[in-house]
Amino acid sequence: MSAGERSRELYRRACRLMPAGVSSPVRAFRSVSSEPLFVASAAGCRITDADGREYLDYVGSWGPLILGHAAPEVVAAVCRAAAKGTSYGAPCAEEVELAELVVAAVPHIEMVRFVSSGTEAVMSAVRLARGVTGRDVVVKFSGCYHGHADHLLVSAGSGLATFSIPSSAGVPASFTAHTIVLPLDDVDAFHAVMRDRGQEIAAVLIEPIPANAGLLEQRPEFLHLLRDECTGCGALLIFDEVISGFRVGPAGAAGAYGITPDLTTYGKVIGGGLPVGAYGGPRSTMEHLAPLGPVYQAGTLSGNPVAMTAGITTLQRLLADGGAAYRELDRLGARLQCGLQSALDDAATSWSVVRAGSILWLSLQPGQPPRRYEDIDASVAIRYARLHAALLDRGVYLAPSAYEVMFLSLAHDDRAIDETIAAFHDAALAARG
Numbered sequence: 001m002s003a004g005e006r007s008r009e010l011y012r013r014a015c016r017l018m019p020a021g022v023s024s025p026v027r028a029f030r031s032v033s034s035e036p037l038f039v040a041s042a043a044g045c046r047i048t049d050a051d052g053r054e055y056l057d058y059v060g061s062w063g064p065l066i067l068g069h070a071a072p073e074v075v076a077a078v079c080r081a082a083a084k085g086t087s088y089g090a091p092c093a094e095e096v097e098l099a100e101l102v103v104a105a106v107p108h109i110e111m112v113r114f115v116s117s118g119t120e121a122v123m124s125a126v127r128l129a130r131g132v133t134g135r136d137v138v139v140k141f142s143g144c145y146h147g148h149a150d151h152l153l154v155s156a157g158s159g160l161a162t163f164s165i166p167s168s169a170g171v172p173a174s175f176t177a178h179t180i181v182l183p184l185d186d187v188d189a190f191h192a193v194m195r196d197r198g199q200e201i202a203a204v205l206i207e208p209i210p211a212n213a214g215l216l217e218q219r220p221e222f223l224h225l226l227r228d229e230c231t232g233c234g235a236l237l238i239f240d241e242v243i244s245g246f247r248v249g250p251a252g253a254a255g256a257y258g259i260t261p262d263l264t265t266y267g268k269v270i271g272g273g274l275p276v277g278a279y280g281g282p283r284s285t286m287e288h289l290a291p292l293g294p295v296y297q298a299g300t301l302s303g304n305p306v307a308m309t310a311g312i313t314t315l316q317r318l319l320a321d322g323g324a325a326y327r328e329l330d331r332l333g334a335r336l337q338c339g340l341q342s343a344l345d346d347a348a349t350s351w352s353v354v355r356a357g358s359i360l361w362l363s364l365q366p367g368q369p370p371r372r373y374e375d376i377d378a379s380v381a382i383r384y385a386r387l388h389a390a391l392l393d394r395g396v397y398l399a400p401s402a403y404e405v406m407f408l409s410l411a412h413d414d415r416a417i418d419e420t421i422a423a424f425h426d427a428a429l430a431a432r433g
């Protein structure tokens with residue numbers, strides 16, 4: 001089903017005013033050869049478009065909305081906070097409260113710095129790592145996305161994978177000269193780089209649960225190897241937990257794998273749907289930040305009380321009752337994975353549903369789900385476009401790119417999940433072509 005009359009009208013107006021009519025590229029639906037729906041409102045696990053059509057939503061604003069859209073306690077808290085002033089540019093109690101929640105939940109974090117996006121969090125954490133080590137080189141992995149800071153826009157996940165842009169125009173080659181890109185899950189390549197250039201490396205940066213170019217589950221041995229080699233050559237290990245942080249468990253992927261990174265970056269869930277990013281680590285590292293130390297980083301709206309309040313309310317719910325929220329998310333995730341896999345099997349496909357807690361991905365190619373970006377078959381895009389359209393027809397809204405994952409929230413109940421599974425049974429046949 002194509003977008004409705006009102007969405008099409010808004011899109012025409014938007015395209016005259018904004019490049020491709022959007023504020024972030026993947027939203028334009030180009031990779032599913034379609035036009036975007038304009039969202040008028042959202043509640044729980046459902047969104048309503050500008051034409052009044054309702055959809056079950058698996059985008060969740062690309063990850064932040066783990067309690068669902070317009071979670072009543074978040075909306076109420078944000079309204080109360082806004083009435084007291086939306087930004088002070090001065091310290092406020094809400095920052096302290098959110099920092100206390102993070103530090104209490106994550107054993108390897110003693111101090112945090114709040115920023116306004118995941119991009120800022122990673123950019124600043126890398127600067128801090130360079131400042132602390134006095135080294136320049138950063139190792140990243142292809143398919144991992146770390147925001148759009150110039151020096152990290154190399155082989156960087158969905159938005160770029162989808163458009164087959166290896167890097168971005170406008171980034172001088174000299175800016176990425178200190179960035180080494182390696183394939184995920186490649187022990188030999190990693191060993192070789194650490195052996196040859198280990199003493200130049202400031203940081204090894206990874207999404208421990210890579211979820212920006214499919215969901216590329218890493219073997220624990222590989223992540224442990226990164227930890228050991230970083231320790232061995234004095235580089236900092238940075239876990240980019242902008243997606244996985246507070247989504248896969250209270251201590252994120254680090255907690256799940258039992259690995260202690262030197263720095264951790266957050267975004268998405270930590271802001272509960274408002275613009276918040278954060279990075280944190282041990283006191284001895286964080287005290288290199290200005291004004292205590294020489295590494296500069298600042299922000300006009302950083303730590304603003306409304307955004308902090310959305311984060312606090314979201315984390316309080318997630319961390320209550322000994323992690324009951326995560327057990328529920330896992331139960332819902334397992335139910336959805338199992339149902340979707342049956343739908344794909346019944347349609348006689350050899351595709352699979354990959355899952356990490358409440359994050360799911362449809363691997364629309366035969367064989368074992370890939371662990372490396374390079375192993376994703378380009379033909380998945382065509383199959384996904386058909387599946388995406390067939391699901392929209394049946395009232396299910398997935399991210400408009402084969403490389404993007406699905407996010408569950410606590411607002412997805414069993415009924416919503418069963419409805420989704422039923423829609424998949426028809427849609428999988430359509431996608432098979």
Ligand SMILES: *Cc1c(COP(=O)(O)O)cnc(C)c1O
Pocket residue numbers: 116117118119120122145146147148207212240241242243267268277
């Ligand atoms: C979304 C994301 C970012 C960037 O966060 P923004 O808030 O979009 O700037 C960085 N790293 C990862 C792993 C992400 O998923």
